[in-house]
Amino acid sequence: MLNRAQHTAANGVDFSLYWQRFMIRSLAQQRRDQGKVMRSKTLLALALACSTAPAAALTVFPVTNSAELVAAIDAANSSPQADIITLERGLYVLKKAHAEDRRAALPEIKSAIVIRGNGSELRRYATDDFRLFHVAEGAHLRLEGVILAEGSIGVIRNHGTTELRRVALVDSTARGASAIVENYGEMRFEHCEVSFNTVAGASRDAGTIINWGTLTMSSTTFQGNHLSRRYEGVALASTVLNYGTADIRDVVIAENIAGDAEANGAPQAPLVNLGNGRLALKLIREHDNVPGQALVARSAAP
Numbered sequence: 426m427l428n429r430a431q432h433t434a435a436n437g438v439d440f441s442l443y444w445q446r447f448m449i450r451s452l453a454q455q456r457r458d459q460g461k462v463m464r465s466k467t468l469l470a471l472a473l474a475c476s477t478a479p480a481a482a483l484t485v486f487p488v489t490n491s492a493e494l495v496a497a498i499d500a501a502n503s504s505p506q507a508d509i510i511t512l513e514r515g516l517y518v519l520k521k522a523h524a525e526d527r528r529a530a531l532p533e534i535k536s537a538i539v540i541r542g543n544g545s546e547l548r549r550y551a552t553d554d555f556r557l558f559h560v561a562e563g564a565h566l567r568l569e570g571v572i573l574a575e576g577s578i579g580v581i582r583n584h585g586t587t588e589l590r591r592v593a594l595v596d597s598t599a600r601g602a603s604a605i606v607e608n609y610g611e612m613r614f615e616h617c618e619v620s621f622n623t624v625a626g627a628s629r630d631a632g633t634i635i636n637w638g639t640l641t642m643s644s645t646t647f648q649g650n651h652l653s654r655r656y657e658g659v660a661l662a663s664t665v666l667n668y669g670t671a672d673i674r675d676v677v678i679a680e681n682i683a684g685d686a687e688a689n690g691a692p693q694a695p696l697v698n699l700g701n702g703r704l705a706l707k708l709i710r711e712h713d714n715v716p717g718q719a720l721v722a723r724s725a726a727p
Contacts, residue, residue, distance in 0.1 A: 489513045495523050498532045507537035512545040512571070519549045519557065527559035528578060534560040534585070542571025542592075549575040554600055560585045562610065568592050578602045583638075586611045593618040603627055604635040604666070605650075614642040619664075624652040627659050632666025632697065633681075640671040647695075650681045657690025660722075662697035663714060670703045678711040678720075686715050692722030699724050 486497035488510055494517060501508035519530035527533050530549060547557055554577040560566045564585035569592070573580050576597040581587065587610070595618070597605050605622045606612075624631045633650045634640070647664045654661055663681035665671060673696075684693035695714050698704045698721060711720055 484508045486510045487513070489515075491517045491519060495532060498534070498538065501538045502532065502535045504536060507539065507565075509539045509541065511541045512543055514543045514545050517545060517547045519547060520551050521553060522555040524559055527582070528555045529559040529582075530555050530557045530576075534558065534564045534566045537565040539567040539569065540571065541569045544570055544572075546572040546574060548572075549577060554578050556580055556582060558582070558587075560587050560610070573597075576605070579605045579607060581605075582607045582609075583612050584609045588613045588615075589617050590615045591617065593620070594622065595620050597622045599624040599627075599631070603629055603631040604633065606634040608634065608636045608638050608640055608669075611639045612636070612641070614640075614645045616643075617645040618648075619645065620648040620650065622650045624661075627652065627654045627661065628656065630660040630666060630691070630697075630699065632662035633664055634662075635666045636669045636671050636702075638669045640665065640667070640669065640673075642671070642673045642676060644675050646677040646679070647681055648677070648679045652683045654684055654691075654693075657688060660691040660697050660699060661693045662695065662722075664695045665704075666697045666699065667702040667704050668700045672705045673709065674707045676709050678709065678714060680713045682715045684716070686717070692724070694719050694722035696721045697723070 483506065484504060486500065486508065488494045488497050494510065494512070497510045501510065522528055522530055524531065524533040549555065549557065556576045556579045557573050558566065558581045560583045562584040567588040567590070569590045572593045572595065574596045577600050579599045579602050580594050580597050594605060599605055604624065619633060622633055624633070631652055631654070633647065633652070650663050652661045652663055660666065661683040663683035664678050665673065678695045681695060683695065693716050695711055696704065704721065709720065
């Protein structure tokens with residue numbers, strides 16, 4: 426897998442400046458959001474809390490290390506109302522799977538939880554394979570201002586509702602899996618970065634993101650993701666492989682690779698729409714992707 430440093434060496438791209446621009450954009454957006462904190466808390470309480478639960482104040486859990494993050498998620502899962510976890514900015518090393526049955530580094534998300542990263546990085550450092558988050562059906566996770574890195578069977582598997590705002594998903598692989606992000610529920614990306622991830626030797630249809638549910642995406646960049654396949658019958662999408670409903674707007678797709686430009690067989694493209702998938706696109710800017718023949722590929726007619 427080419428990480429950020431290797432990509433810089435191989436292609437002459439100063440990724441540090443690129444990454445700084447992403448963080449500057451994130452901080453600017455965060456400052457705009459600060460004026461809406463009280464309104465956001467009210468909306469979160471209404472939107473995320475169970476409709477049948479009695480009214481209760483939001484609980485805020487301040488966190489400074491990985492152990493505290495695990496404990497905070499466990500506590501929030503047992504709470505009937507929406508809870509906020511705030512991370513002190515820094516590196517949070519994830520060494521093992523706490524949700525072993527879900528193969529996730531952090532406890533399974535089972536309730537309404539907001540994690541505010543403040544520019545922190547959650548990174549797997551382990552020989553065991555696991556993703557970072559698993560969101561259960563009926564749960565609601567919002568991630569804000571955080572970097573998610575080095576997942577080895579992807580990063581997020583979502584069966585509930587997951588929102589990502591100013592989140593970067595980088596340097597991850599999908600060993601034995603088909604995607605960096607798997608969505609079976611409802612998922613929203615806003616002002617995000619999905620870059621330098623690898624899905625190698627896929628034996629079934631694969632994408633950087635696979636969507637079976639409802640996916641909404643805006644102001645997001647895909648760069649330097651690399652997918653390969655074991656068989657010509659495997660479809661590859663370097664951004665989104667869609668079986669569900671996807672609305673993608675104001676997105677940059679650059680320097681991604683989905684298979685081999687000369688290969689035949691199943692579709693390979695930045696975006697692949699299969700089955701009964703419904704895909705809406707607006708303001709898509711793409712360049713230097715492989716294959717480069719088409720932005721969107723669809724199932725071949727029987």
